[in-house]
Amino acid sequence: xxxxxxxxxxxxxxxxxxxxxxxxxxxxxxxxxxxxxxxxxxxxxxxxxxxxxxxxxxxxxxxxxxxxxxxxxxxxxxxxxxxxxxxxxxxxxxxxxxxxxxxxxxxxxxxxxxxxxxxxxxxxxxxxx
Numbered sequence: 751x752x753x754x755x756x757x758x759x760x761x762x763x764x765x766x767x768x769x770x771x772x773x774x775x776x777x778x779x780x781x782x783x784x785x786x787x788x789x790x791x792x793x794x795x796x797x798x799x800x801x802x803x804x805x806x807x808x809x810x811x812x813x814x815x816x817x818x819x820x821x822x823x824x825x826x827x828x829x830x831x832x833x834x835x836x837x838x839x840x841x842x843x844x845x846x847x848x849x850x851x852x853x854x855x856x857x858x859x860x861x862x863x864x865x866x867x868x869x870x871x872x873x874x875x876x877x878x879x
Contacts, residue, residue: 755793759785766790798822802864803835805850810842810867817850821859830855842869 751771757764766780768790775794778787792798800822804814817838823831834854844850844867851861 754780755790757781757786757789759789762786768794770794797825799825799828801828801831801835803832805835805838805840805861807844807867808839808841809870810844811870812867815840815844815867816864817861818864819854819859820849820862821857823854823857823859827855827857831857831859835861842867 752767752769755766755768757766760783762782764781764783764786766778766786766789768775769777773795775791778790781787781790800819802816802818804816807813807815817835819831831854834851838850838861840850840863844863844865846863846865848863849860850863853859854861
């Protein structure tokens with residue numbers, strides 16, 4: 751089987767052509783660095799993705815908080831992971847780096863907040879004496 755990938759691991763964005771059968775790669779061409787070969791091998795043998803999304807915040811200065819996974823998960827499990835993320839509802843305040851869901855679906859990746867969301871009545875710009 752022949753397939754072309756656009757590598758996303760560095761700014762070059764190489765168009766990489768691959769010949770393979772099942773998990774046996776016979777040739778790789780078009781990559782300008784070793785990262786391209788690594789990327790293609792991963793995409794064929796075990797494709798993974800990271801997810802960035804948002805969760806509901808109760809009593810927050812904003813209704814949503816952005817989140818992301820701490821590690822990539824198998825591409826085939828993205829919709830399952832998103833279903834779990836959609837279930838999350840947190841109470842303000844939320845701080846960047848807070849883990850909102852540990853080890854989602856046993857895949858070894860946590861869902862973490864990527865921004866601060868203060869309580870609705872808190873004014874982060876107010877001077878505190």
